Every structure is written in C-alpha cells, then in structure tokens.
Amino acid sequence: MQRLWREKGLQRPTPRKQKRARPAEGSVRPHQVWAMDVQFDATADGRRLKFLNVIDEDSRLCQAIRLGRRCKARDVVAVLEKLIRLYPAPAFIRSDNGPEFIAHALRRWSESSGTGTA
Numbered sequence: 001m002q003r004l005w006r007e008k009g010l011q012r013p014t015p016r017k018q019k020r021a022r023p024a025e026g027s028v029r030p031h032q033v034w035a036m037d038v039q040f041d042a043t044a045d046g047r048r049l050k051f052l053n054v055i056d057e058d059s060r061l062c063q064a065i066r067l068g069r070r071c072k073a074r075d076v077v078a079v080l081e082k083l084i085r086l087y088p089a090p091a092f093i094r095s096d097n098g099p100e101f102i103a104h105a106l107r108r109w110s111e112s113s114g115t116g117t118a
Contacts, residue, residue, distance in 0.1 A: 036095040073103030092118040
C-alpha cells in the first residue's frame with residue numbers, strides 16, 4: 001500500500017493538534033451565576049412554543065421555566081424580577097446572544113439591578 005501511495009505521489013495527511021477548550025468560569029456558590037436559554041418546541045397542530053429556562057450554575061437548580069408562544073426581552077425581565085424577589089440577585093447572568101438577551105430592555109435592567117452579564 002505504501003508503494004502505491006509513493007508511486008502516485010500521495011502522502012498521508014498529518015494529524016492536526018486540537019486546541020483544548022478552556023473551561024468557562026463557573027460559580028463557586030449558589031446564586032452567583034444564573035444561566036438562561038430559550039428552547040423551542042411545537043404543539044400537535046404545529047404552533048410554536050418557547051421555553052425560557054433559568055438555571056443556577058452552582059446548584060443546577062432550575063430557578064424558572066416560562067412557557068409561551070413568544071419570548072421577548074420584557075418577558076425575560078419580568079421573569080428575572082420575580083426571581084430576584086424570591087432569591088438573592090446573581091452576580092452574573094450567562095446567556096447566548098439571542099435577540100431576547102441582547103435587547104436594550106434587558107441591558108437596562110441588568111445595569112439597574114447591578115447584575116453583570118457573563
């Protein structure tokens with residue numbers, strides 16, 4: 001096999017080293033970092049459902065699940081305000097860059113509550 005490869009001028013590709021993923025900075029105590037995400041599903045008749053999930057990264061407790069047909073920034077702010085009445089405010093909130101998480105309403109709420117984004 002090696003002779004055939006040599007005759008055709010072929011070489012085995014050199015393996016590339018993969019970069020190690022850095023672990024994300026996590027929390028060291030409960031209610032330090034909350035993670036938010038929106039997940040999608042559909043009903044039997046094809047209508048879309050959106051789930052807003054808020055999870056404490058240290059204890060892995062689900063702080064809130066909001067179910068609705070839509071999930072706008074003001075809906076996210078309303079859920080976070082309810083959570084802060086029940087639990088201490090987190091130091092940071094981690095989320096992806098979805099439209100409901102990068103809106104001005106959520107940014108203003110974050111600044112007024114003293115909660116940073118991670």
